[in-house]
Amino acid sequence: MSILNKILFLLCLVYAPYAHASEGRFTLVPQGGIAPFEATCFDAEATAKLLTWKEFLKQEEQKLCEFEKRTLVLDSELVIENMQITLDETRARTQIEIETRDKELEELRNIIKKNKKLNIPVVIASAAAIGFGVGFGTYHIASK
Numbered sequence: 727m728s729i730l731n732k733i734l735f736l737l738c739l740v741y742a743p744y745a746h747a748s749e750g751r752f753t754l755v756p757q758g759g760i761a762p763f764e765a766t767c768f769d770a771e772a773t774a775k776l777l778t779w780k781e782f783l784k785q786e787e788q789k790l791c792e793f794e795k796r797t798l799v800l801d802s803e804l805v806i807e808n809m810q811i812t813l814d815e816t817r818a819r820t821q822i823e824i825e826t827r828d829k830e831l832e833e834l835r836n837i838i839k840k841n842k843k844l845n846i847p848v849v850i851a852s853a854a855a856i857g858f859g860v861g862f863g864t865y866h867i868a869s870k
Contacts, residue, residue, distance in 0.1 A: 768776065775782075
């Protein structure tokens with residue numbers, strides 16, 4: 727007799743002589759009754775429940791474990807899905823920022839091209855000619 731059965735048997739002895747439950751019944755037979763000693767009698771349903779209680783608890787724990795496992799899996803999937811949404815949003819914002827930056831760079835390049843209308847060799851030649859002319863004019867004026 728297993729420990730669980732012994733505990734259930736002792737609990738059954740504590741109850742009143744006639745006990746009825748919605749799931750199986752038992753009764754205590756007093757000494758001198760149908761049995762020559764005090765005994766506990768169970769109907770077929772109560773006996774079946776007592777004999778299968780250990781298996782029932784095992785299945786109940788398995789179902790609870792499966793439920794908790796499924797809950798953890800669903801929580802993990804939700805976290806991953808939220809992270810994917812955040813990643814997609816970040817990628818979209820980054821792409822918009824890159825496109826905006828590229829447009830601004832192109833506009834700045836166009837502005838720089840427009841401001842480069844000065845031809846450097848012409849500016850140098852003009853500066854040299856003006857400097858030669860001023861120098862020659864100064865020499866000519868100074869020599870008179």
